[in-house]
Amino acid sequence: MKTSLSTLHLRPHHLLCLQTFIGHGYSEEFVQEMTSVKRQLALNPGTPVQLVDGADMLCRHCPNCADGRCTSEKPALFDRLMADKIEKSEKISLSRTCESNHGDVFSDSFMLHGIPEYLTLSHDLLEECCPGCEWKELCGRVIDGNEK
Numbered sequence: 001m002k003t004s005l006s007t008l009h010l011r012p013h014h015l016l017c018l019q020t021f022i023g024h025g026y027s028e029e030f031v032q033e034m035t036s037v038k039r040q041l042a043l044n045p046g047t048p049v050q051l052v053d054g055a056d057m058l059c060r061h062c063p064n065c066a067d068g069r070c071t072s073e074k075p076a077l078f079d080r081l082m083a084d085k086i087e088k089s090e091k092i093s094l095s096r097t098c099e100s101n102h103g104d105v106f107s108d109s110f111m112l113h114g115i116p117e118y119l120t121l122s123h124d125l126l127e128e129c130c131p132g133c134e135w136k137e138l139c140g141r142v143i144d145g146n147e148k
């Protein structure tokens with residue numbers, strides 16, 4: 001199987017969603033893209049990840065994305081909370097305009113390599129970064145190993 005280290009362009013909270021993803025999603029196309037990105041990260045845990053402010057490579061396959069923007073209000077909040085966590089942990093300052101949902105990269109110079117350890121999925125992280133998400137119950141069950 002071909003393994004690619006091509007850079008992933010992801011909005012911050014999708015670093016959590018990818019970990020809880022078990023095949024459910026907004027559409028067949030979206031599920032296929034999530035599956036593909038999750039597989040890339042599993043095969044190459046050090047895959048470069050460029051953080052994106054607003055709609056990312058996954059959003060582009062989501063029916064909730066219109067004119068390059070997410071039509072739901074909550075993801076921008078999840079991104080802000082995740083970006084705060086990344087900033088504190090990496091001791092960096094991401095230039096961002098989360099409210100704008102533009103799909104621009106946060107910062108040209110900053111790159112993650114896969115999903116850092118401090119973003120390893122946990123109930124605490126869900127509580128901290130995903131307030132009011134419709135999928136949270138399912139994600140909690142995935143963490144507990146009660147969903148496969």
Ligand code: SF4
Pocket residue numbers: 026055056058059060062063064065069070071072075
């Ligand atoms: S468009 Fe919105 S709902 Fe769809 S994947 Fe992106 S952030 Fe999530």
Ligand code: SF4
Pocket residue numbers: 013016017018020078126129130133134135136137139
């Ligand atoms: S609770 Fe929502 S935002 Fe958080 S990881 Fe699950 S799907 Fe993603």
